[in-house]
Amino acid sequence: MAAVSPAAAARSAAAAVRDGGEMVRRMTPQDLDRIAQAVAEAEKTTAGEIFCVLTPEVSDYRETPLVWAAASALVLPAGALLAGFRPEMLTRLFGGWSVGHQAAHDGAILSALSTYIVLQLVVFVVAALVVSIPPVRRALTPGALKTARVKRAAMEQFLSHGLHVTRDRTGVLIFAALAEHRVEVIADEGIYKAAPNAVWNEVVADLVAGLKRGKIADGFVAAVARTGGILAAHVPPRGDDRNELSDGLTILPRR
Known part of the structure; x- marks a missing residue:
């Protein structure tokens, strides 16, 4: 004071x-x-x-939801990777095809990266919506x-x-x-x-x-x-x- x-x-x-x-x-x-x-x-x-x-x-405090959403999108997917989660798990979960040949290795990498980016986007949107709730925004x-x-x-x-x-x-x-x-x-x-x-x-x-x-x-x-x-x-x-x-x-x- x-x-x-x-x-x-x-x-x-x-x-x-x-x-x-x-x-x-x-x-x-x-x-x-x-x-x-x-x-x-x-x-x-x-x-x-x-x-x-x-x-x-x-x-x-409009910046608060954006900051928390950006931090969540960066930290949560990365933390999931460290905990053993792999992007291709989502592909299998939703019925995607698995890669069976080495020649398709580049395609597997691209698929994994795409899944990771989508996961980050989802986390960003969800976090932004949650933190935009006035009591939550003020608390955070x-x-x-x-x-x-x-x-x-x-x-x-x-x-x-x-x-x-x-x-x-x-x-x-x-x-x-x-x-x-x-x-x-x-x-x-x-x-x-x-x-x-x-x-x-x-x-x-x-x-x-x-x-x-x-x-x-x-x-x-x-x-x-x-x-x-x-x-x-x-x-x-x-x-x-x-x-x-x-x-x-x-x-x-x-x-």
Whole structure:
């Protein structure tokens, strides 16, 4: 859980949550109101800005089925050969003719190679179809890739919503990616330099605790309250403060 850039602090954590789309659909207007009210209340005590984003999934990881299919097509037939399987066994199994003369040796080799190639193709197609099933695809996608995609998606939201151009560079993004079971908290340099590094782990822990219980709103409300306390301690309100960002939860579409 390291900083994603010199200008921002990012914290990641895994959470045992159910299907992201299902959890988002279960959110009610009251849940959204609670989060917006929590942000509004927190920002009354600080000149900082809090912005919350939720996404069912940051990527479809289309490369995962292809990688697993290619690896399976290379490894499984080769492993079968090492285990004693021979391509001509399939020819006999399906009623093909056996070679009885040395002069036909080249034909036997060609037949064996053709059978091996077909076997690789079959393995590739079957593996690609199996790994394309969403729960399987997510389970077989490397954790490092998920973490990198979530970090990138969170930083894109941080920049696209202008958290890096708030008045005193004290914007904080609270970001949750449900399918990846990861959250990110990104604090701009104005507040990151002022607040102890460890406090952002507490924000992450509050959000993750709610997600583990399947209570998205509870997690965000707790994380917002904790963030508000951090901001209030280091970025007190000023008389000419204005609300620079929306208080409501931004929900991204599934990829």
